[in-house]
Amino acid sequence: MNASFPLPSQASAADPFKPSRRSVVGGLGALVLGVALPQGARAQNAAAGIKPGTRVSAFLEIRPDSTVLFRSPFIEGGQGVFTAMAQIVGEELDVEPTRFVIEGAPPGPDYLLLGGARFTGGSMSVRKSYDTMRRLGASARSMLMQAAATQWKVPVATLSTEPGRVLHKASGRSLAYGALAKAAAALPVPTQVSLRASADFRWIGKSVPRLDVRDKATGKTQYAIDLKVEGMVHAAVQHGSRLGLDPAAIANEAEVRAMPGVQSIHRLPGAVAVVATSWWRARRAVEALQVTWAASPSASVRVMPADFSSEAHRAALAAATGEGIAAETAGDVAASLTGARTVVEATYDAPYLAHGQLEPPSAIARFNADGRLELWLPNQAPEMFQADAAKVAGLTPDKVILHSPVLGGFFGRHFLYQAAAPYTQAILLAKAVGRPVKVIWSREEEFLRDALRPLSVARFKAGLDADGLPVALQAVAIGEGPVGRWFGRAADKADDSAVEGIAGKPYAIPHRRIAQLPVDDPAIIGFWRSVGHSMNDYFYETFFDEMADAGKQDPFALRLRLLGDSPRHKTLLQAVGDLSGGWRRGPFSAADGSRRARGVAMASPFGSEVATIAEVSLNGGDIVVHDVWVAIDPGSIVNPAVIEAQVQSAVALGLSSALFEEVVYENGVPRARNYDSYPILPPDRMPKVHVRIVESGAPMGGIGEPGLPGVPPAVANAVAALTGKRIRSLPLSKTDLKGMAG
Amino acid sequence: MELTINGTKHRVDVEPDTPLLWVLRDELGLTGTKYGCGVAQCGACTVMIDGQATRSCVTPVESVTGAAITTIEAVEADPVGRKVVEAWVAHQVPQCGYCQSGQVMAATALLKQMPQPSDADISGAMLNLCRCGTYNAIAAAVRDAARS
Numbered sequence: 001m002n003a004s005f006p007l008p009s010q011a012s013a014a015d016p017f018k019p020s021r022r023s024v025v026g027g028l029g030a031l032v033l034g035v036a037l038p039q040g041a042r043a044q045n046a047a048a049g050i051k052p053g054t055r056v057s058a059f060l061e062i063r064p065d066s067t068v069l070f071r072s073p074f075i076e077g078g079q080g081v082f083t084a085m086a087q088i089v090g091e092e093l094d095v096e097p098t099r100f101v102i103e104g105a106p107p108g109p110d111y112l113l114l115g116g117a118r119f120t121g122g123s124m125s126v127r128k129s130y131d132t133m134r135r136l137g138a139s140a141r142s143m144l145m146q147a148a149a150t151q152w153k154v155p156v157a158t159l160s161t162e163p164g165r166v167l168h169k170a171s172g173r174s175l176a177y178g179a180l181a182k183a184a185a186a187l188p189v190p191t192q193v194s195l196r197a198s199a200d201f202r203w204i205g206k207s208v209p210r211l212d213v214r215d216k217a218t219g220k221t222q223y224a225i226d227l228k229v230e231g232m233v234h235a236a237v238q239h240g241s242r243l244g245l246d247p248a249a250i251a252n253e254a255e256v257r258a259m260p261g262v263q264s265i266h267r268l269p270g271a272v273a274v275v276a277t278s279w280w281r282a283r284r285a286v287e288a289l290q291v292t293w294a295a296s297p298s299a300s301v302r303v304m305p306a307d308f309s310s311e312a313h314r315a316a317l318a319a320a321t322g323e324g325i326a327a328e329t330a331g332d333v334a335a336s337l338t339g340a341r342t343v344v345e346a347t348y349d350a351p352y353l354a355h356g357q358l359e360p361p362s363a364i365a366r367f368n369a370d371g372r373l374e375l376w377l378p379n380q381a382p383e384m385f386q387a388d389a390a391k392v393a394g395l396t397p398d399k400v401i402l403h404s405p406v407l408g409g410f411f412g413r414h415f416l417y418q419a420a421a422p423y424t425q426a427i428l429l430a431k432a433v434g435r436p437v438k439v440i441w442s443r444e445e446e447f448l449r450d451a452l453r454p455l456s457v458a459r460f461k462a463g464l465d466a467d468g469l470p471v472a473l474q475a476v477a478i479g480e481g482p483v484g485r486w487f488g489r490a491a492d493k494a495d496d497s498a499v500e501g502i503a504g505k506p507y508a509i510p511h512r513r514i515a516q517l518p519v520d521d522p523a524i525i526g527f528w529r530s531v532g533h534s535m536n537d538y539f540y541e542t543f544f545d546e547m548a549d550a551g552k553q554d555p556f557a558l559r560l561r562l563l564g565d566s567p568r569h570k571t572l573l574q575a576v577g578d579l580s581g582g583w584r585r586g587p588f589s590a591a592d593g594s595r596r597a598r599g600v601a602m603a604s605p606f607g608s609e610v611a612t613i614a615e616v617s618l619n620g621g622d623i624v625v626h627d628v629w630v631a632i633d634p635g636s637i638v639n640p641a642v643i644e645a646q647v648q649s650a651v652a653l654g655l656s657s658a659l660f661e662e663v664v665y666e667n668g669v670p671r672a673r674n675y676d677s678y679p680i681l682p683p684d685r686m687p688k689v690h691v692r693i694v695e696s697g698a699p700m701g702g703i704g705e706p707g708l709p710g711v712p713p714a715v716a717n718a719v720a721a722l723t724g725k726r727i728r729s730l731p732l733s734k735t736d737l738k739g740m741a742g
Numbered sequence: 743m744e745l746t747i748n749g750t751k752h753r754v755d756v757e758p759d760t761p762l763l764w765v766l767r768d769e770l771g772l773t774g775t776k777y778g779c780g781v782a783q784c785g786a787c788t789v790m791i792d793g794q795a796t797r798s799c800v801t802p803v804e805s806v807t808g809a810a811i812t813t814i815e816a817v818e819a820d821p822v823g824r825k826v827v828e829a830w831v832a833h834q835v836p837q838c839g840y841c842q843s844g845q846v847m848a849a850t851a852l853l854k855q856m857p858q859p860s861d862a863d864i865s866g867a868m869l870n871l872c873r874c875g876t877y878n879a880i881a882a883a884v885r886d887a888a889r890s
Contacts, residue, residue: 023799047758054863077838078837078838078839079837080837113865115762179792208838209831209834210834212836212839213830213831213834213835213836213839214827214831215839216836216839216842217816217827217830217831217835217836217839217842218774218814218815218817218818218827218843219773219774219775219813219815219817219842219846220774221839222773223840224774225773225776225777226767228771232767260757278756278764278768278769279764279767279768280760280761280764280768281757314797356873357873358776358778358784358786358838358840358841358871358872358873359778359838359840360777360778361777406777406838406839407838408838408839408840409840409873409874410837410838411873440777442780443778443779443780443781444780509745623804641834645834645876645879648875648876648878648879649837649874649875649876650875651874652872652874652875652877656875674779674780674781675779675781675783675784675871676781676783680871680873681877682869682871683868683870683871683872683877683880683881684865684867686877686878688877688878689878696791698743714808725839
């Protein structure tokens with residue numbers, strides 16, 4: 001049977017943006033709207049071999065008023081993916097992007113567009129689904145035209161469309177999509193469709209306004225933390241200070257139970273919880289609990305050692321010996337280093353980082369009368385959370401309905417990490433109290449349980465020839481990458497997420513060996529915007545300037561020279577030079593009398609190419625970043641305004657990490673538990689950002705992350721040019737620059 | 743306890759030291775005002791108290807019983823607030839959007855007190871954190887709203 005659109009769908013009945021009475025109360029309203037695309041049907045479809053991204057009905061619902069509900073496989077968290085989906089699908093469907101209403105798709109086989117899986121990350125959403133989404137829009141348009149042809153009894157070839165309507169020009173007749181949707185829905189999805197010529201694009205490639213800005217500027221957008229379901233109670237938690245501790249005794253349970261609004265007190269794995277009539281009451285009560293903690297008997301829990309410190313871990317990485325597992329080799333690096341005129345060596349490090357997304361984690365869990373579990377939670381990977389929630393609840397995944405609201409920032413925060421999200425607690429509490437429960441983590445609990453960007457150390461050794469040109473480069477990235485942690489690591493293979501940004505560089509250095517020396521990280525590590533690139537391009541591109549200095553080369557000119565074989569990279573580097581008014585390293589005097597210098601860096605993250613220049617001065621001992629110029633080549637583009645906004649955003653986060661951010665652990669616990677002790681970039685430290693988009697025509701690359709990796713090295717290189725001091729450890733603010741020339 | 747929020751009186755039954763933020767969110771369902779840090783660091787919870795930008799996460803509700811409280815839900819009822827929202831849309835300011843209620847309220851309070859702020863006035867008043875780094879767009883939108 002052909003599924004059809006409009007489809008009685010789970011998404012429309014339980015719209016995560018509007019958790020109205022009817023959507024969250026079981027029974028009649030839900031029945032009328034058909035809550036749940038029948039999971040049985042899903043299983044049948046899976047069994048029938050659904051090809052992800054082809055079943056129009058799973059994605060599109062054309063409403064009677066011709067607006068289009070689109071279920072996005074990718075979750076919006078500020079990166080503009082909903083708007084991009086409306087542009088891409090709308091272009092082929094022939095519907096204005098403004099006519100789209102978009103929500104995160106429920107779990108299901110139709111949405112597994114990333115090699116049979118689904119997540120929102122790796123800057124993959126648009127580039128990996130672009131062709132599929134165009135065909136989907138074109139298929140729906142074809143079905144609408146076929147429906148009109150049948151109704152008018154004319155050949156489909158005589159029909160055309162204008163936005164939202166099918167036209168029969170010969171007779172002057174036309175019908176709105178909304179009037180054809182039902183008949184179109186009964187038709188089979190065409191196996192072949194033709195796509196618009198790119199020269200005829202009206203929305204793809206244009207700065208189409210984002211669909212979500214007005215609601216976000218007026219407080220109407222609802223994030224997971226804002227949602228409410230009928231009969232819900234509120235819960236707050238106090239975690240054990242370290243992973244691997246369970247609550248043993250509570251000294252003042254009776255007193256806390258008597259506090260205002262408190263309904264119940266619970267012992268959970270790794271935490272205690274209070275359920276109360278409001279979250280504030282729950283929080284106040286849970287923080288009043290005097291808990292004795294004891295080692296968890298559960299073998300499945302990762303244990304944070306009581307003596308763990310980030311400084312000791314950094315020292316252990318720096319002291320680790322060995323060549324590591326090669327990720328990239330060329331020529332004979334050992335022989336070339338032996339024969340080099342000059343050898344340059346340096347060791348770099350970068351700290352743990354917190355995500356610091358402004359929306360604290362939350363989860364709502366409700367057991368429905370039919371035995372199914374319904375969840376609302378911020379996530380980047382619906383099927384993975386569904387599967388894990390099912391395990392926690394003792395259900396099969398098809399009995400778990402998962403809603404994926406828009407995210408109040410993510411930057412990698414909302415993948416599935418052990419113990420790093422509150423949904424497990426919400427499920428256990430909902431089961432215990434027999435009512436829907438919403439758990440919110442306070443900012444302090446969030447800093448305690450975030451999955452961190454790993455701490456890493458990189459060792460470099462380079463050989464220069466008699467002309468001062470690099471001929472050999474040996475680099476070892478020491479530590480653990482998040483891909484290996486969460487998706488498994490082969491013993492004989494380097495983890496890409498640990499070496500990316502040191503491996504995969506475009507420079508023609510003939511003898512190279514880039515390796516990972518794996519050392520397990522005791523912390524819960526995760527993906528952080530631009531992942532390994534977030535630190536590795538800092539290591540490499542800063543060391544590049546050390547090579548340039550040792551060989552008495554200008555760093556910009558040396559890059560240009562070593563990019564000789566790659567017109568794409570050369571063009572990009574020249575573009576950023578032009579954008580900045582022509583390369584000059586400095587130091588030089590600016591119009592305001594300050595002494596300034598510039599640094600340059602390149603990066604090749606997530607299928608895009610980026611060249612970055614930063615201009616800095618010193619104010620007292622503080623680094624002031626005045627301007628950042630970014631040339632980005634994502635091959636081809638969908639929305640230049642969104643790209644510019646994402647580059648602005650990536651520059652801010654990259655600069656924040658370069659200047660300030662560092663998660664410090666002592667005695668197994670993080671020192672910072674809020675923004676007062678974990679400073680993030682404030683408004684008055686934001687530089688001017690200048691963006692140039694270069695469309696080389698290469699395969700489409702990512703946008704959300706690529707603007708970040710070039711920023712820390714460009715700033716560090718500028719600081720070195722200004723002060724003569726080469727800073728090899730982030731954040732830069734750790735290094736005392738008071739009294740330096742500047 | 744009686745509160746005047748967006749021109750309407752509400753009776754709430756809460757402990758007097760409950761932060762205004764949680765009264766708005768949990769008791770009254772006004773979820774446009776956001777919880778970010780709870781310690782007046784980020785500004786996501788900014789509302790106007792008698793026209794003054796105030797961080798509601800550290801404002802005991804008992805301290806504002808006689809005051810006019812304005813939240814993001816009513817921002818467009820204010821002509822200055824409406825101008826700010828239009829500037830936010832024109833500059834496409836929000837990304838994830840979570841901090842933007844607070845940013846819009848801070849900008850509205852600034853422009854109500856100081857219709858023609860200098861750049862220094864803007865950076866002195868717009869202190870809220872934005873993890874998406876929309877700071878340049880925010881400053882441009884405030885300048886534009888002041889001009890319009």
